[in-house]
Amino acid sequence: MSVRTNDQILHDRVNLPRLVKRLEKSVSEDDWSVSSQRDTWMKAQGTLQRIRHARLLLKNVEVDDHGTSPASEHRYQRLRATLDQVEAFVTEVEQKAAPPLKRPAPILPSIRVPVTKAADLETIPVEATLIPTEDTTPSVPSVGDLIPSLPSEALVPPTLPAASSATSNITATPTILQNSRALQEELSEQLALMATQLRRNATHFSESLVKDKSVVEAMQEKLEGNFDFMKKERLRLRDFRGKSGSTTSLVIMSILVVLVAFMLIVFVIRVT
Numbered sequence: 001m002s003v004r005t006n007d008q009i010l011h012d013r014v015n016l017p018r019l020v021k022r023l024e025k026s027v028s029e030d031d032w033s034v035s036s037q038r039d040t041w042m043k044a045q046g047t048l049q050r051i052r053h054a055r056l057l058l059k060n061v062e063v064d065d066h067g068t069s070p071a072s073e074h075r076y077q078r079l080r081a082t083l084d085q086v087e088a089f090v091t092e093v094e095q096k097a098a099p100p101l102k103r104p105a106p107i108l109p110s111i112r113v114p115v116t117k118a119a120d121l122e123t124i125p126v127e128a129t130l131i132p133t134e135d136t137t138p139s140v141p142s143v144g145d146l147i148p149s150l151p152s153e154a155l156v157p158p159t160l161p162a163a164s165s166a167t168s169n170i171t172a173t174p175t176i177l178q179n180s181r182a183l184q185e186e187l188s189e190q191l192a193l194m195a196t197q198l199r200r201n202a203t204h205f206s207e208s209l210v211k212d213k214s215v216v217e218a219m220q221e222k223l224e225g226n227f228d229f230m231k232k233e234r235l236r237l238r239d240f241r242g243k244s245g246s247t248t249s250l251v252i253m254s255i256l257v258v259l260v261a262f263m264l265i266v267f268v269i270r271v272t
Contacts, residue, residue: 007220009064016057020079023050023086037097044094051087058083111179 026047032040058079065072 009061012057012060012064016054016061016079019050019054019057020082023047023054024082027086027089032093038099041094041097041099044090044097047090048087048094051083051090054083107183111183112175 032043058076062068062076
């Protein structure tokens with residue numbers, strides 16, 4: 001578990017009420033029905049992401065708050081209840097505006113079917129009886145029984161279908177391999193493009209983090225300088241208030257003495 005600094009704890013305590021107030025304001029004031037369904041769904045997704053971040057900030061603040069008071073517990077409960085209400089509303093909107101799920105187009109129909117000649121698929125039946133099945137005698141068959149009763153032209157074609165089918169298998173196999181190889185190359189190119197884009201996004205994100213870090217450090221230095229300046233001014237104001245208080249009392253007393261003296265002089269003049 002990483003050790004959190006005082007600046008991080010202070011930032012979380014300051015940002016948590018602001019983020020919750022902003023979320024509550026967006027739910028109460030924004031119109032969730034004017035935009036299109038896709039825009040509403042994307043807006044709901046972003047709001048849910050900010051709600052998760054707010055819950056993380058609330059958890060960190062509760063963990064870092066060691067001396068928890070009843071007022072702090074009441075404030076945390078109020079923030080948690082607000083987040084629950086906002087999340088319930090945004091979840092309902094997100095479910096209503098969610099786009100329908102669509103199955104991706106299958107890849108199998110895009111693969112070309114290997115083309116074979118119709119003559120290769122034809123089979124020529126040959127009726128030939130080499131050995132009679134009903135003859136159980138061990139006698140040797142004659143030469144006339146071994147020769148089929150078909151013409152001489154019918155004995156040649158049986159060797160052609162086997163050769164033609166083998167040729168069709170040989171030609172079909174490279175076609176399938178070429179299609180699968182082309183599909184693999186296309187997938188490899190897509191993966192390479194995705195990896196390149198991911199690398200660019202990571203580089204851009206790291207550069208943005210560096211810029212944000214420099215801005216945060218500059219703001220931190222300015223805040224620290226303002227804090228020191230305000231402390232000095234507070235001390236000067238306290239000293240000036242003490243001096244001005246004594247001077248003001250002296251002036252008031254002088255005015256009162258002058259008024260009393262004036263009234264005495266007027267009284268003496270009237271009497272004499």
